[in-house]
Amino acid sequence: MMTVAQMRVRIALTALVALILTVLPLPMWLDVLRPAFLVLTVLYWSINTPRAGGIGLGFLCGLLLDVFQGPVLGEHALALSIVAYIAVREHQRIRSKPAFQQSLLVFAALAFYEFVVFAIDGWTGHPVTSPLRWLHCLTGAIVWPPAAAILSYSEGRLA
Amino acid sequence: MTAFGTAAGRPLQGRGGSPGFRFTLYAVLAVVIMYLDQRAHYLEPVRYLLQSAAYPIQLAVNSPPAAWRWLRESFQTREALRTENERLRRQQRDLELLSMRYEALAHENGELRGLREALPPVADRWLPAEIINIQLSGLRQRLLINRGGSNGVFKGQAVLDDHGLIGQTTHVGPWSAEVILITDPEHAVPVRVERTGLRTIAVGGGDGSSLALPYLPANADIRSGDLLVTSGLGGVFPEGYPVARVNEVHRDAVQPLAQVRAGALSRINSDTEVMLVWFRQGHPASPAATVSSTAEVKSGNAAMQPLAAPPRAAPTARAEAAAAANPPAAPAPDKPPAARAAAPKRAEPPPPAPEATAAGAAAQGDSPPPPAEREADQPQVPPR
Numbered sequence: 001m002m003t004v005a006q007m008r009v010r011i012a013l014t015a016l017v018a019l020i021l022t023v024l025p026l027p028m029w030l031d032v033l034r035p036a037f038l039v040l041t042v043l044y045w046s047i048n049t050p051r052a053g054g055i056g057l058g059f060l061c062g063l064l065l066d067v068f069q070g071p072v073l074g075e076h077a078l079a080l081s082i083v084a085y086i087a088v089r090e091h092q093r094i095r096s097k098p099a100f101q102q103s104l105l106v107f108a109a110l111a112f113y114e115f116v117v118f119a120i121d122g123w124t125g126h127p128v129t130s131p132l133r134w135l136h137c138l139t140g141a142i143v144w145p146p147a148a149a150i151l152s153y154s155e156g157r158l159a
Numbered sequence: 160m161t162a163f164g165t166a167a168g169r170p171l172q173g174r175g176g177s178p179g180f181r182f183t184l185y186a187v188l189a190v191v192i193m194y195l196d197q198r199a200h201y202l203e204p205v206r207y208l209l210q211s212a213a214y215p216i217q218l219a220v221n222s223p224p225a226a227w228r229w230l231r232e233s234f235q236t237r238e239a240l241r242t243e244n245e246r247l248r249r250q251q252r253d254l255e256l257l258s259m260r261y262e263a264l265a266h267e268n269g270e271l272r273g274l275r276e277a278l279p280p281v282a283d284r285w286l287p288a289e290i291i292n293i294q295l296s297g298l299r300q301r302l303l304i305n306r307g308g309s310n311g312v313f314k315g316q317a318v319l320d321d322h323g324l325i326g327q328t329t330h331v332g333p334w335s336a337e338v339i340l341i342t343d344p345e346h347a348v349p350v351r352v353e354r355t356g357l358r359t360i361a362v363g364g365g366d367g368s369s370l371a372l373p374y375l376p377a378n379a380d381i382r383s384g385d386l387l388v389t390s391g392l393g394g395v396f397p398e399g400y401p402v403a404r405v406n407e408v409h410r411d412a413v414q415p416l417a418q419v420r421a422g423a424l425s426r427i428n429s430d431t432e433v434m435l436v437w438f439r440q441g442h443p444a445s446p447a448a449t450v451s452s453t454a455e456v457k458s459g460n461a462a463m464q465p466l467a468a469p470p471r472a473a474p475t476a477r478a479e480a481a482a483a484a485n486p487p488a489a490p491a492p493d494k495p496p497a498a499r500a501a502a503p504k505r506a507e508p509p510p511p512a513p514e515a516t517a518a519g520a521a522a523q524g525d526s527p528p529p530p531a532e533r534e535a536d537q538p539q540v541p542p543r
Contacts, residue, residue, distance in 0.1 A: 016216075023220050025292045028367070032298070055178060059185040067209045068217075069295055073202055074192030081189060085182040124197050126345060128298045130365070 007052035011045050014151060015061055023068055032132040035140035037147075038065060039113055042080055043106060044151045046087035047094050058084030071126035079116035083109050099145045107141035207308065210332025217303060217335065221291045228431070281397045283439045286310060287432050288318075291335065300326075300343035300367060304433060307334045312435055315395055319434045323401040323424030324348065324389060328435075338433075341402065342367055342423055350402050351390040355380050358390050361403060361421060367428070370403050372419035377410050379417055387421055397438050 018037040038061050045053025062077030070076050121127050196202040288304040295301040306312050308331050318325040318338050326340040339346050344365040351358050361370040385405040391398030403421035410417050
């Protein structure tokens with residue numbers, strides 16, 4: 001059994017890896033296909049360890065994303081907090097689903113996340129209207145089962 | 160996974176309250192942060208700090224490509240180095256030949272403008288900066304450079320490469336700065352067509368290499384191949400730097416505006432180094448009208464109107480004398496041509512505010528509305 005503090009360190013490490021994957025330079029066509037790794041990580045920890053991860057984690061990771069990519073501070077923080085909150089609330093139901101249904105739910109969560117970011121982008125006067133911005137929801141849902149397996153492996157092996 | 164499933168059955172109310180409570184707390188915090196950052200720009204110091212915290216990660220991400228580049232450069236063959244050396248030497252000779260007459264031309268230009276001595280170049284000093292190869296946000300055209308506040312970089316500074324304009328800095332950290340490119344759809348740069356002197360605004364096309372000129376009437380004199388240079392308005396870029404070349408002009412009989420696209424001249428995709436430039440204050444070619452905040456721009460500041468032109472080739476002797484009398488004051492606070500143009504037209508004894516008068520003159524002046532014609536007329540306004 002691991003304490004919450006140990007768990008937090010582990011979560012921070014995976015979040016760092018996800019952040020690096022998020023900001024790794026890629027060519028344009030590959031970049032629009034890149035899944036939102038940090039969002040997937042937050043979703044995973046919110047579903048599987050809602051006590052250690054969760055809304056606070058979502059907020060912090062969102063703030064990180066804002067520093068790296070956001071036009072306005074707090075934009076991704078809000079979107080990720082909302083997504084993490086929903087994940088924490090429904091974690092038992094989501095966790096018991098088979099992988100395919102989980103992927104569908106993750107797709108919905110990613111689309112909702114992107115919608116919130118899109119809306120705030122528009123309200124704050126930095127709109128990106130290209131339909132390409134929604135593409136990562138699809139790849140994120142596809143990547144979810146292996147990503148979850150890797151994250152659960154890191155959890156199990158290091159325990 | 161199962162090791163942590165043990166807590167699943169228990170309610171989540173532990174330290175820090177229920178999820179709903181914590182969510183409300185964080186959401187309110189996020190909204191407050193957004194408000195402060197967006198509306199009031201109170202968070203510039205916080206951003207500065209956060210940028211410095213992010214810098215190590217950005218450097219770490221950048222290190223594999225940088226190491227690869229270094230390796231490739233250090234294992235370059237002797238032959239490749241020799242050819243490059245040869246090419247650079249030839250290029251330098253050509254440039255020297257080109258600039259040989261520069262001194263004489265600068266002097267001559269000063270004489271033509273009626274100045275006592277030649278003007279110094281508008282670029283005061285410059286600083287090369289390396290591009291940190293990192294994905295900012297895919298669909299926005301931004302890049303990160305490795306110079307920041309500790310090098311004296313400021314927000315809204317012009318960034319160039321050796322072919323043309325690249326963009327301007329948006330967020331400045333202590334050791335890094337974010338640059339918005341001129342091809343970003345959120346960016347607009349005031350330009351002038353080199354061939355005709357026609358002024359307009361070039362907005363980023365969003366695809367990394369093109370700009371659009373959305374505000375030109377269908378009968379505007381512009382054609383494919385025209386060079387666009389900065390016009391010196393807008394307060395960021397000085398006058399006369401190359402921006403883009405028009406590569407597509409489309410005139411539709413039913414549309415009042417021409418659809419014009421231009422390709423950016425800077426080679427941002429192959430650059431590894433860009434130039435940050437500081438411009439001489441008070442120089443005629445230096446950026447016109449220092450408008451402090453973007454809020455003023457949005458509400459239509461008269462100082463941003465294309466009336467405040469740097470003195471170009473003056474057609475009459477009187478205009479020349481006027482230019483000589485106050486060389487740096489062309490775009491200065493007291494917009495003289497605008498105020499004078501306004502005074503005879505609407506004989507109000509006390510103008511309510513200089514800003515409003517100038518704006519009114521810009522809106523209903525006697526010259527036709529397209530800015531280009533107004534520009535052409537401007538030096539002929541009698542000084543007194």
